[in-house]
Amino acid sequence: MRPSRLVSMLLLLQVKGRVTAQALAEEFDVSVRTVYRDIDQLSAAGVPVYADRGPGGGFALLDGYRARLTGITKAEAETLSIAGLAGAATDLGLSEQLRAAQLKLVTALPDASPDASRIGSRLHIDPVGWYRRPAQVPHLTLLAGAVWDQKRIAMQYQSLASPNPGDGEPERIRDPLGLVLKGGDWYLVARARTQLRVYKVANIMHLAVLDETFERPAGFDLRAEWAGSVAAFEKSLLKNVARLRLSQEGMLRLSRLGAAAAEQAQSAPPDDDGWQEVTLPVEQFDYAAEQLLGFAGHVEVLDPPELRARLRRLAQHIATLNAG
Structure with missing residues (x-):
């Protein structure tokens, strides 16, 4: 029982x-x-x-029987019911605990009724992007347990820099500090000796939880650490600068180059044809050319010549493949 x-x-x-x-x-x-x-x-x-x-x-x-919790309003309890995503709780192996906690919150209210949990029946949060499926994360529940219990882990990770992509990197010992769900993907923030690193959980090939525990860094703030990591990562990608000429439709597609690039874009007033010159940071030219190809006939690369040439060669190659 x-x-x-x-x-x-x-x-x-x-x-x-x-x-x-x-x-x-x-x-x-x-x-x-x-x-x-x-x-x-x-x-x-x-x-x-x-x-x-x-x-x-x-x-x-029996009518009138109720357990009550003082100091919390109905609106507060309903809002707390969406503080943790149901899908995320399921991934972490906490769906039963979340359900029980939500029930306790709702039933503790003085005016609890069959529709007291109406937020859950009227609001659904789906963190996975369009045309995608949730990533398979077979090690997530085990990893979450290591985070809660402050247990060191031994993991083999598949990174883009691995010399043998099928084999992954050598096994590493890490201190798992926190988990983050972003864009439908789970990420691990872990300590490697004295440095903090971020790993995509779906790329963990092998995971073992060790008996050894660890002490969390004093004052560690997962939210702040994640925000800093995201900002640093985006900045590291934008190593080049491009000057583009965009139509009105092209301006609408500017966000396809990434939010960080779009936020730093400097635009000139539209010319007589409604086109605008825009200067903004871009990623490596090969990747930037592929991104700009999605602008179709709404972009002209003015500078640098190398990016203009790569975009032209890419378009010519596609035209050749689809000729005849």
Whole structure:
């Protein structure tokens, strides 16, 4: 018998009012017989739960029975229900804990009712970008446990710089400090001796949690560390400067070069044809040319000549492949 299931069942009855045995069995992934045993346990513990027989019947709590939490409003509890994404909690192996916490928040309210959790039924957050599928992260739950318990890990990581892409890098020992979900992908912020590093969890090929624990850095702020890492990464990519001539449609596509580049863009007033000169940082010329190809006939590279030539060669190569 799981005490946590009994508590969650009690809270669910408090929120929904009356629930059938079949609905409870489906909610907690147990048999109907187990539900009846759980109800008997609640009754034996003094919880005033009763059964209504016949069509539309089910289990319900005696009117007026309620556990309450002081100092929190209904709006505050509903807002807390979206503080952690349900999908993220599932990835981390915490979906049951999240569900129980949300039930406790809602049922603790003085005016809790069957629609008290309306935010969850009216707002859904999908962090995965369009035309993508969630990345497979087989090591995430194990990694999350290491983060919570402050256990060192040994991992083999597949990076772009690996000399043998199929083999990954040699096994490294790391202190896992935090996990970040960005754009549908999970990232690990870890300490390598005295330096902090960021790893894409989907690229971890092998992971082992060691018995050795570690002390977290004093004053470590995951949110601030992540923001700094993102800013530094974007800045490291934008090593060149380009001067472009863009149509109005091209100006609308400027964000395709990345938010960091678009934010630093310096634009001249439109000319008589409505085109504008724009100076902005870009990535390596090979990649920048591929990005600009998506602008179709809405971009002209004015400078540097090397980028202009690469864009021209790329367009000619595509035209040749599709000729005839």
